[in-house]
Structure formats: C-alpha cells, structure tokens
C-alpha cells in the first residue's frame with residue numbers, strides 16, 4: 355500500500371508514489387515522475403500562467419500513469435493521495451487539486467493537503483539520499499529554503515514522524531535568491547530559468563572580476579534581493595552591452611565569452627556570499643548543530659561548496675532531483691500528515707481550495 359503525491363504549483367507537473375521508510379523518520383520513494391514545462395515558457399523569458407495551466411491539463415494523466423507504472427502499482431493499491439494546495443499559480447494548482455479531489459473521492463481514500471514550502475522542507479526526510487541523513491544529534495537544525503519564490507531560514511527542533519514545526523526565523527523582504535539568479539540571467543540573454551546556466555558558466559569565470567552588492571549586510575537575518583538586478587543591469591550597460599529586452603534579438607550586443615563567464619561568476623559569488631553570511635550569523639544566533647539547504651537554488655554548486663568549506667557543523671542537502679519542484683517531497687510531507695491522521699474526509703475534501711501565497 356502506498357500514497358500518491360501530486361505537485362502542479364508552478365511549471366513542473368509531477369506525481370510520485372511513496373510509502374514508509376526503513377526508519378520511521380524517513381519516507382521511501384518508489385517513483386517520482388516529472389514533466390518540466392521549461393521549454394514551453396523559455397521563449398517568453400519566464401512562466402506564462404495560462405500556458406502552465408493548460409500544460410498541466412495535457413500532462414496530468416501521462417504523469418500519473420508513469421508514476422504508478424514505475425512503482426508497479428495500480429489505483430486500487432493506493433491508500434491515500436497528497437496534493438499541493440499552495441502557494442503557487444492558482445490555475446496550475448487547481449489542475450492538480452481538482453484531479454486529486456476527484457481521485458480521492460472516487461477511490462474513497464483520504465486526501466491530504468500539503469503546503470509547497472512544507473514539501474521542500476520535507477525533502478530532507480526522503481531516504482537513500484547521498485547527503486541527507488539527519489539525526490537527533492543535528493538538532494536544532496538550521497534550514498535554509500532557497501527557491502525561485504522564497505529565501506527563508508527556519509529552525510527545526512524535532513524529527514518526524516511526530517508533528518514537526520519549522521520555526522520561521524526570517525525571509526526576504528522582496529525578491530528571492532532564485533529570482534536574483536533568474537533576472538540577472540535574463541538581462542544577460544541566458545535562457546529561463548537562469549540559475550542553472552549561471553552555475554554552469556561560472557565555472558570558467560573569475561568571481562572577483564566585478565563587484566556586486568551583498569544586500570542587507572547588518573546583523574539581522576533578513577534578505578533583500580530586489581536591488582540586485584538593477585546592479586546587474588547597470589554593470590551590463592556600463593560594459594557597453596545592451597541588456598536583453600523581450601522580443602529584441604541582438605545576440606551580438608549581449609555579453610559573451612570570458613566577459614559573460616566573469617559576470618556569471620561574480621553574480622553567483624555575490625548571491626552565494628549573502629546567503630552564506632546570513633546562514634553563518636543564524637548558526638551563531640541559534641546554536642544550531644546541523645545545517646540543511648533545500649529548494650531549487652540549493653542545487654547551486656558554489657553554495658554547496660562554500661558551505662561545506664566554511665560551516666563547522668554538518669551540512670545536509672537533498673539529491674538535486676529533490677531540490678527543484680517534485681512530487682516526492684510533497685509525498686514526504688503528506689506521508690507523515692497521513693500517519694498523524696491529518697487527513698480530509700470525503701465531505702471536507704470537496705470544499706478544499708487552492709491558495710496563491
């Protein structure tokens with residue numbers, strides 16, 4: 355028996371089958387099917403909500419079927435369904451939510467609603483990952499959730515399967531770290547989402563070639579990245595290039611070669627530097643005995659490397675496939691909720707609605 359998890363909050367249509375892990379604070383993933391819409395949105399330089407919703411409608415059934423087939427089970431083997439309720443794009447969320455309601459109702463099995471951020475945080479409890487075995491010796495655990503929409507710090511004081519509370523310490527006043535990566539990449543004409551391209555191109559660049567601001571330098575845990583893109587825009591102009599403008603294709607006017615690599619490395623160095631500084635401050639303030647990074651930006655190679663070099667406590671990070679959006683993490687959060695009885699009855703589930711923020 356197993357739980358089917360569904361994630362459609364943004365531009366990944368994903369379904370996973372999970373069940374109890376070998377240890378009672380972990381979850382086993384049997385399948386994790388992901389259809390990414392990145393290619394559909396690329397021409398627009400960002401996510402188009404209408405396109406996202408329509409693509410979820412097209413891909414939902416194939417993705418569910420793939421998840422069940424890879425796990426070697428059928429609908430009749432399911433004991434519960436977990437689905438992302440929010441935050442995210444409303445039209446996209448409603449595709450997964452409506453389908454999950456219909457399936458749970460018709461199969462007469464419980465539905466569990468999962469918060470997307472809680473899903474990212476629970477990616478830490480998926481078993482058999484390379485660098486992600488958290489034990490009570492690592493508590494309190496400082497967790498940094500860095501994604502396209504969030505830059506949050508949390509403190510975790512207990513492990514599942516009991517009710518866990520990620521106590522929020524801080525967030526970003528405006529843009530998230532992932533947005534700083536993506537908007538900087540867009541200015542330089544790199545494809546959406548730009549974080550992974552900046553990461554890749556940075557390997558041949560000089561991180562000290564250009565100086566970019568490290569926002570909110572004070573002794574507080576808040577982040578702010580909204581001014582960062584303006585600094586990148588100004589630097590690109592100052593170097594004599596024309597920043598990418600939607601619709602205008604002038605590749606020869608965009609930074610290329612070594613200058614592009616130096617810009618990428620310097621941008622990444624500044625964003626990672628800001629994250630690491632706040633994380634170090636939070637460790638000092640909380641006395642954390644372990645650090646975990648989750649969310650799309652936690653896949654960044656310089657962030658992982660710098661933390662491993664600088665932080666004196668154990669550093670945990672999910673496997674890359676569980677960093678960016680996926681249904682397995684929704685299944686991890688949903689599984690423990692299910693086991694704690696935090697489920698919606700057939701009567702309650704019909705009135706469940708999505709939330710955007």
Ligand code: KG4
Pocket residue numbers: 364500501502503504531532533535536547548549550553649650651652653654655677678679
């Ligand atoms: O968690 P996620 O898939 O979606 C949200 O919930 O936002 O995170 C997506 C974000 C994007 O901003 C993307 O550019 C960033 O994660 N990202 C990276 C890397 N891989 C993904 N940023 C920097 N370096 C990477 N390797």
Ligand code: ZN
Pocket residue numbers: 470474501649650678679
């Ligand atoms: Zn996410």
